[in-house]
Amino acid sequence: MNEIKNQSILFVGGKGGVGKSTSASALALMFAKSGRKTLIISTDPAHNLGDIFHKKIGEEITPLFDNLWGLEINPELETNKYIKGVKNNLKGMVKSSMVEEVHRQIDMAASAPGAEEAALFDKIVSVILEEKEEFDKIIFDTAPTGHTIRLLSLPELMGVWMDGMLERRKKTNKNYSQLLNDGEPVDDPIFDVLQRRRDKFARVRSIMLNSAETGFIFVLIPERLPILETEKAIELMKKHHLNIQGLIVNKILPPSADGSFLKKRKEQEKDYLQMMKKKFTDQRLYEIPLLEEDVCTLNHLESFVQHLQREVYDKV
Template identity: 35%
Template sequence: MLLNDLSQTVKVLFLGGKGGVGKTSTASAVALHRARTGGRVLLVSTDPAHNIGHLWERKIGDEIVTLFDAASNAGGAGAVDADASQGRLDAVEVDPQRTVAAHVREVGETLRSMMPEHLHRQVDEHLRMAEESPGTHESALLERIAELVEDSLEDYDLIVFDTAPSGHTARLMALPETMTVWTEGLLARRDKAERFGAAVRALDRDDDPVTQRDRRIRAVLTRRRIRFEHLRDVLRDDRRCAFVVVLTPERLPVLESAELVKELESSGVRVGGLVVNRLSPADAGEYLAHRRAQELAHVDSLRELLPQLEVQTVPLLPGDLVGAEAVGRLADLYG
């Protein structure tokens, strides 16, 4: 099946789509399924309205916590394969405010190192306003995603991202290329400024304060460029990364999903397939049978719009999907 195959073959799996279609439950279930078969998995929420903690009934924040450990079956999320004792599922909910604060703090340190002391107050005021400006949140969130991918790719067999609703995620997937080009431009301007400054001062001593400042700035920019380049390369590597669009079998989610696929592919991101959630049962009365027929017509429309992509359907499950046992039952569907 689609999600099972992808979870076994790629290193980074993004799940996105329209709000309210079951992205969090799908991301949690596929992550748990991979962990139960012996994988070390990191589940990451980038949606400002985090739901992983609510789904698992656990306190989850910006620091990594373990949701499931196959060695002890900690988490109570169902049976594991006999040879899967190394499986583990960790999770983190990216805190946008903390991410932005750290991002702005680092920028502030860089700016203050460039400015005379009597201008530091103006720098702080500028940063205070910048913290609430458009684009700051997305830039900081992208850097946190890039950091998690860079730091965790070797430690985990799979990183699963539960993303924000469609429009936000489509913009985010296009940002690595933009940020890489922008950072390279800053570095090029730093090259010119440093060459001009060295010519004017006719020195380039290690103990010169201006030289030391320039090197600090260059180190920050170079680290960012490498990080964004790495994320961009991972996103564009079909062997390591895939994006799965999650939707429900209704007209508007189908149309919005087709648009999202188009935007993602134009950004160079591989779309690995589509997961249609909450398909009504055919044997639970006339009303649901009629609804299922209508839903299947929407699934057919989806296949006509996106014939190149595999579609996996997931049935509507009874009861509320809350707690580790419920996530475990959903994960059984991906086995």
């Protein structure tokens, strides 16, 4: 039930404003301090990692602490790289008279809905395949819930789409070879490119579906809307055969919180905590108290890590 200690890849998601980036950073620091070589990656366009760790983090893997490195993926930059890569793949495959028009169509596609997510996913695929042997832990700090689900569903959706593309391409090649090439197979570099990409996505999907290797953790707070959103996320993820195994319940009022105002809040919070325990029976709940101060310094983050460590390692 507590696979988080052994999984090498963790995706951390959740509703905006619940402490998702803080939780992902605390997980990364916790594993790094335990001697695991850890890489934390932000896929959220509104990057917070640099602010949390008080270091400039960008497109290059950046050392943060002992055993801890960071990377912030820029979706716009990755989209430009992705489009450039598509154009390069078409070199020599398209008649010179058509190159300009093909490039124009590709540039138009770059602004279409889903293009940025496809480019971002392509980068995530590359990071997983290139870095999973280099690091003991890779932690993804993702964008808010809806974006995360669309992103994580891409391996399945793109696999189906590329299977269709490959099948159509295969039929075209077969017809072409029968009509114009005396039945001899024809070389098709486009088919080869599609096949390589299909294999790449299949490898990553296999990794993501392996619960011994990859985990999905959502962060929420004991309030009605985050609970309902998390419940929907769990169901949507299940449709793509992805299971959220752990929930970090953040900002729980501590016993020391007093006063009539906080007393009423704690009574309501108690009901919400009971609701979570009834709803999320398949998930491990990691309960983190509301800290006295905002997590704005490394000392604050260390305090968060201490609470998280007790939940992950010490709590039975």
